[in-house]
Amino acid sequence: MSVVEVSGLSRDYGAGERVVHALSAVSFTAEKGELVAVRGRSGAGKTTLLNLIGGLDRPTAGSIAVAGRAVTGADESDLLELRRDTIGFVFQSFGLIPILSAAENVSIPMRLAKREPAARDERVSVLLELVGLGGQANQRPGELSGGQQQRVALARALANDPDLLIADEPTGQLDSDTGRAIMDLLRAVVDARGMTALVATHDPNMIDRADRVLTLRDGRLVESL
Numbered sequence: 001m002s003v004v005e006v007s008g009l010s011r012d013y014g015a016g017e018r019v020v021h022a023l024s025a026v027s028f029t030a031e032k033g034e035l036v037a038v039r040g041r042s043g044a045g046k047t048t049l050l051n052l053i054g055g056l057d058r059p060t061a062g063s064i065a066v067a068g069r070a071v072t073g074a075d076e077s078d079l080l081e082l083r084r085d086t087i088g089f090v091f092q093s094f095g096l097i098p099i100l101s102a103a104e105n106v107s108i109p110m111r112l113a114k115r116e117p118a119a120r121d122e123r124v125s126v127l128l129e130l131v132g133l134g135g136q137a138n139q140r141p142g143e144l145s146g147g148q149q150q151r152v153a154l155a156r157a158l159a160n161d162p163d164l165l166i167a168d169e170p171t172g173q174l175d176s177d178t179g180r181a182i183m184d185l186l187r188a189v190v191d192a193r194g195m196t197a198l199v200a201t202h203d204p205n206m207i208d209r210a211d212r213v214l215t216l217r218d219g220r221l222v223e224s225l
């Protein structure tokens, strides 16, 4: 079984003469332990594809399964559960809660999953150490650099030990050295945990570290290397 199974996936926005085919008949699979880069120009459909796979948006046609669970056709409560337990998300803009410390941000998914507090605190420490922020647990996002904030976001995405990590331009707001360090960390985490990762990126460093590259053009998969 592949961790990600996408078949005939299409997403139209709008209707009639103004319809935009953001994604057209995209099919691919991603296996356990694979880091797959999704590249393409601005507007090619990268974000649309990742949002559909993550259950943040619904397709016009086609099917998606993640870790053997159907995403398409799932009702809202199933999707909530899938996003909480099976998928970790990292976004370009980090998406941390400004008034919470790094540790509190990382603990959010575990609170939502009702993990027991002692186990939760222990795991928060392990995750912050893993991303090299053991000493910054009590700092708020505003007191951290961009690279450090993205590390917190990565730790948060790993909190519930997801089968799939979805990252949309994770290095988009970082300078190239910091971006490279984040990519190395992502690669190491994928290798250590045997997780699958889908990463939308323009970043050549990122693409170098991928096992496979999917190229989108005008919503179609044109190349799969």
Ligand SMILES: Nc1ncnc2c1ncn2[C@@H]1O[C@H](COP(=O)(O)OP(=O)(O)OP(=O)(O)O)[C@@H](O)[C@H]1O
Pocket: 013, 014, 020, 021, 022, 040, 041, 042, 043, 044, 045, 046, 047, 048, 049
């Ligand atoms: N909510 C929406 N309503 C209408 N059109 C949309 C919507 N979201 C995306 N689109 C259109 O769908 C197409 C694909 O957009 P998408 O954001 O997936 O591209 P992208 O490859 O992620 O681009 P970028 O690299 O700039 O983030 C674009 O033409 C975009 O304008």
